[in-house]
Amino acid sequence: MSTVQLCTLLLNEEEWIEKCYLQHRDFPGLKSWVFVHGADAAYAESNPDMVTKDGLSVDKTASILDEISRSDPRVTVVHHGWMKHTDPAQGKMIGRNCYLEVADQVKPDYLYVCDPDEFLTHQHQGQVVRMMELAPKGMNAFMFGLRSIWR
Numbered sequence: 001m002s003t004v005q006l007c008t009l010l011l012n013e014e015e016w017i018e019k020c021y022l023q024h025r026d027f028p029g030l031k032s033w034v035f036v037h038g039a040d041a042a043y044a045e046s047n048p049d050m051v052t053k054d055g056l057s058v059d060k061t062a063s064i065l066d067e068i069s070r071s072d073p074r075v076t077v078v079h080h081g082w083m084k085h086t087d088p089a090q091g092k093m094i095g096r097n098c099y100l101e102v103a104d105q106v107k108p109d110y111l112y113v114c115d116p117d118e119f120l121t122h123q124h125q126g127q128v129v130r131m132m133e134l135a136p137k138g139m140n141a142f143m144f145g146l147r148s149i150w151r
Contacts, residue, residue: 002133003031005108007099009092011039012050013116014059020116021068021075028129030074032106034099035065038080040091055082076102 004027010017017035024033039055049058056062056079069075083094096113103111110132114120120128132142 001029002109004029005103005106005111006033007111007113008035008116009095010037010116012057012059012061014061014064016116017064023119027125031108032074034076034102036078036080036095036098038083038095041082041084042088042091
């Protein structure tokens with residue numbers, strides 16, 4: 001079976017992060033999960049009360065991530081803080097580079113980027129891995145439709 005690294009950028013996700021972890025911790029082939037914790041500078045400019053002076057969450061996100069990483073050796077947490085770029089629309093690129101650096105060390109077959117409030121059923125997790133495995137070797141990016149039903 002192929003190996004997978006889950007990649008999650010997050011800020012102020014105490015409501016979702018434990019649920020997301022519990023839902024995806026048995027993702028087929030899970031070799032690594034990287035959580036990059038920090039604020040895009042453009043977001044912080046319009047939401048200054050939602051970010052600490054270090055560019056981190058104002059809620060319990062940091063402590064929840066630290067607890068998850070202590071209990072699961074596959075989990076890496078990068079408390080990056082501020083993510084700034086000369087092009088304000090590219091601030092999150094800095095965070096994405098953090099999980100790519102971990103991938104360089106871990107060497108998974110695939111990366112799957114998921115938001116903390118994005119949930120795949122166990123069946124869909126398996127389908128995602130199978131689709132990636134069956135795709136032509138020249139394909140190096142996939143986009144899966146995700147439907148979320150909210151009340």
